[in-house]
Amino acid sequence: MAGTMLWRVRTTLPDRPGTLAALAQRCGEAGVNILGMQIFPGLAEVTDEFVLRTPPGWDDLRVAELLASAGGCDMVIQPANEAALADQPTRYVQAARHVLERPMSFPEVVAQLFDAEAEAPPGVVHDTMELRVADVDVQLHRTAPFTATEHARGSAMADLVNDVLDRSRESAAIGTTPPVRRLGTGSTPDLVVTGETVTALIDGVAVGIGEVLAPTEDDENVRIVNLRVDPAWQRRGIGTRLLVDTARLAHMLGADEILLTTQSDNQAVLPMVLAAGMRGRIRMAGDLLTVKVPVRDLKPLSR
Secondary structure, three states: OOOOEEEEEEEEEEOOOOHHHHHHHHHHHHOOEEEEEEEEEOOOEEEEEEEEEEOOOOOHHHHHHHHHHOOOEEEEEEEEOHHHHOOHHHHHHHHHHHHHHOHHHHHHHHHHHOOOEOOOOOOOOOEEEEEEEOOEEEEEEEOOOOOHHHHHHHHHHHHHHHHHHHHHHHHHHHHOOOOOOOOOOOOOOEEEEEOOEEEEEEOOEEEEEEEEEEEEOOEEEEEEEEEEEOHHHOOOOHHHHHHHHHHHHHHHOOOOEEEEEEEOOOOOHHHHHHHOOOOOEEEEEOOEEEEEEEOOOOOOOOO
C-alpha cells in the first residue's frame, strides 16, 4: 500500500489472558496491520516484538500511544523494511549454515541476527550481550534489551562455533606435518626492539616483525598493530611471542588497547591471541576480521 510504513516494535505486556486480543483490537480500530510477531516469555511479564504496518502519516509517537492503550510499556520503536518480515526460524537456520562455513564470521552473523551492533553506540542508552568464542569475548549492543530467550539463542550459536573450531583444530593436529626450516637450525627467536618495532631474529635473520602503528581514528588510546611471520616459520609460536612483546611495547607507548586486522578467512589469529594468554573482542566487517585486545594490564616492555 502506497504511503504505509513498517515498524519493528518491542514492548512489554502484562502476562494475563486477553492482552494480545486487546492489542489486536486497538490495531484493528486504528487501521494498523500486525504482520509479524515474536514472543519472549518471562515470569511476570512478556516481551513481544511486532512488525506493524501503519497508515500514511504515522510516526513513532503515535505507534507508542497505540501500544500504551493496550497496556504496553518499555517500548522500543524503529522504522523497518521488508527484511523485517523474514521468517525467524529460517533466519536462524541460514545463520547457522553461514557460521558452519565460515566460523570467523560469527560476530557479523549474530549482530545481524539480533539487529545489533558490534560497537557500543556512543552516548546512547543500550543493552549488551556478551558471548564467548574460544575464550574470546564477542559483544553485541543495541537499544532494545536482550531477552533471556535471545541470550539462550546467542549462547547456542556460540557453542556451535566452538564445536566447529574444536573440530578444525583436531583435524589440523592430525593432518599437519611441520614445515621445512629454511633458515638455520634453531627455532627459538631473539626478539629485538627498535623504535616502535619488534623483530624476531633466528641466526641473525629476520623471520617475523611486529609493528606498533598509529592510533585509530576514533580513539588515540588504541594503537594499530601489524604482525608478519615468514611462512616457513609459521605455526612455531613465533607469532605468539611477537604479539606479546608488541602488545607490551604498545602499552609502553601509551596504548590501552591494540587492534589487529586481517582477512576473515585467517584461522590463525584467534589461536595466536589465546596462546598469548590474552582476551580480545572480535568483529567481522565484510572480508576483514578485527581483534581488539586490552594491553593496559600488561607489564611494559623494557628496551
